[in-house]
Amino acid sequence: GEDVEQSLFLSVREGDSSVINCTYTDSSSTYLYWYKQEPGAGLQLLTYIFSNMDMKQDQRLTVLLNKKDKHLSLRIADTQTGDSAIYFCAGGSYQLTFGKGTKLSVIP
């Protein structure tokens, strides 16, 4: 099955860019996802990338996919305090497997 790894914590200053990294093992994942979880809430889909793409940009969000290294990253430009949350990467060709989540703290 899929194994997804990501660092647990990231702290950035308001206005800076945040980069959250993720590695995965299942190269047959058709889509790779980023989910956001705000305190006390469920997960919400933030963005996704199709496996044959290298990059996807959506307003302040940029997703980079390096299939050779099985590395996925999420860049948040101009990070705001409202971006403070836990971010999960997820993938899998059969079942959706989540990473442990990266807690992003934004310092005002």
Next chain:
Amino acid sequence: NAGVTQTPKFQVLKTGQSMTLQCAQDMNHEYMSWYRQDPGMGLRLIHYSVGAGITDQGEVPNGYNVSRSTTEDFPLRLLSAAPSQTSVYFCASSYSRTGTGNTEAFFGQGTRLTVV
């Protein structure tokens, strides 16, 4: 548009008690699943269902039962609660099995369960 609704939001159980966590979705999704979220462990799949009448085990199924008699409902039963089942439980649904296309998973708000 309610999406995925979980009840209750909070629950405290004594060891050995049983209870059912409810999950309902109104999006006519075939695929539903239950996860538990523990600190530092991410989300782990407990059970899932690919349609009414069909269920299967995930990564951590022991101590939990599920059934899927309708498309809308997917209850999770704890038969004899143990402190190790203290966790936050999330129900999710999607149009089809994730990985077979761009099938966004929609999550409920979670049930915070404490077993004492």
